[in-house]
Amino acid sequence: MTEPYASIIIPSHDRAATLGASLRSALNQTVPNIEVIVVGDGCTAEVRNVARSFAAHDARVRFLDLPKAPFHGAASRNRAVHEARSERIFYADDDDLLLPHHVETLGAGLDDADVVDTPPVSVQEDGAVSLGLHDSSDPAQRALLVEHDFKSIFDTHLAHRRSTYLRGESAWMSVRDRRVVLHMLQSFASDRRVVWRTLHRVTALSFHGACRVGMPAPDRAAELESWESRIGSETFERQTRDAASYVYHASRLFHTLSRLDRLEDADPVTTLLGRFAMSQAHAGAAPHISPEQAAAVMAIREVVTGTKPDPGPAGLALDGLLDARLGPVFPTAGTVSYFRKVFERQEIRQLLDQCRARPAVTLAHFHLNAGTGPEAEARLRAIETECAAAPAWSRFFMAQSVIKALMNMGDLSGAWKWSEAIRADAPLSHHAVGFWQLRAKLAHHHGQATQAAEAERMATMLADSDV
Secondary structure, three states: OOOOOEEEEEEEOOOHHHHHHHHHHHHOOOOOOEEEEEEEEOOOHHHHHHHHHHHHHOOOEEEEEEOOOHHHHHHHHHHHHHHOOOOEEEEOOOOOEEOOOHHHHHHHHOOOOOEEEOOOEEEOOOOOEEEOOOOOOOHHHHHHHHHHOOOOOOHHHEEEEHHHHHHOOOHHHHOOOOOHHHHHHHHHHOOOOOOEEEOOOOOEEEOOHHHHOOOOHHHHHHHHHHHHOOOOOOOHHHHHHHHOEOHHHHHHHHHHHHHOOOOOOOOHHHHHHHHHHHHHHHHOOOOOOOHHHHHHHHHHHHHHOOOOOOHHHHHHHHHOOOOOOOOOOOOHHHHHHHHHOOOOHHHHHHHHHOOOOOHHHHHHHHHHOOOOOHHHHHHHHHHHHHHHHOOHHHHHHHHHHHHHHHHHHOOHHHHHHHHHHHHHHOOOOHHHHHHHHHHHHHHHHOOOHHHHHHHHHHHHHHHOOOO
16 A cells, blocks of 8 residues: 555544544555545544544544543544554644645655744634744753743644654653643654744644533534635735734743743744745745734733833734633733833723724723722613623633633622622533632632632543543
8 A cells, every 4th residue: 555645643532513524534645655544532422423424424534432541632643643554643623724735835844854844823603813932943942841831833834744743752752731732742843852842834624622612513513614615715825824823822822931031032933024024035935924014013022021011012012912812811910010010001902993893892891990999880781781681601711701800909798799600601621710719718618618618629520521
């Protein structure tokens, strides 16, 4: 049998609704000589049916029906690499999409590298896109991954040589907790023999399941199918890059470096922006990032270092930081707090007024005006309206942000009422731990010993959840 050009591994447990779209995008590559290995990790009957149906209609699809393995099926992924027939190993989550040129682009990169990646492309439920800005060949970036658990890469956007994997310590078997991809990446990054490069292209879309905890399966399927219908366009990559914000992923790096007291050094993002600008000036090439996008990135760097940026770029930076990206919890309170270090309250109001109208902006206004009397009450009414109109799966995390703001205001009675109202909607996920911890504090304050004990028990139980 002829060796396929690439093996694409798609682990799946219970996402039958989105698996079909993910498989179609994997099979619709410009390089047709591929195999797709669906790894059933203790999968549901529905996932099994989808995988078997694709395998029956396309000989390029193989299905490994395996028992549930710990740590998101790390051992199952390891087995898939061992059974793969190609030297080029790719991955895709069962709720992500690969653009048609994904295998062709990263596969060529493996001609002179052991591991290659493209920056993450994080898609929000409302269609907004956050693009990553990193360079895995930068020793500083690699050190942050190995020494400080800073993960800027997702497995959907990664490919590696099978021989590199087998020569090492079988990266998927190095996992120690639910952060399976982090440990896999660290296994590669800590091996000095591994040549790792980043290709600055848009080749895949990540629809982070953690951001969509509780979202109904039909809605998740419809979201992917909507994007699936567009990714084949010749202009899709450029349009996505032009419309995206680079702020969120860059801010994660800046915050990490600030915590390590290393942000005054030449950081990987600033170095990369300089390289892009120089390349464009000398070669006349299309920019990887526009001047406006770059200015927004540098604005958040200034905010993190305690410097006040110009309001134009600052507004773009703020707009790119208000929504939940990699998890469902709104980062609104922390974002507003950071901007308050360098901007006056009224200035932040003006920045928020320039942002795209959405629930996250309403939340930001409420956090900003916490404790300021009638205006805070008006903002609370606006939040109540937003929550009532929001889908049930996102309403809970909006309300959790409100509870935190009310507690900061000292309105513990109001916070308790909100916690009572959403208690029944709390998902059985580690993402709800924060809610139960807040509720335990409120219950203790109100002398509700039974409720406090329940909240503490739920927080402890969910902290170890893989969901």
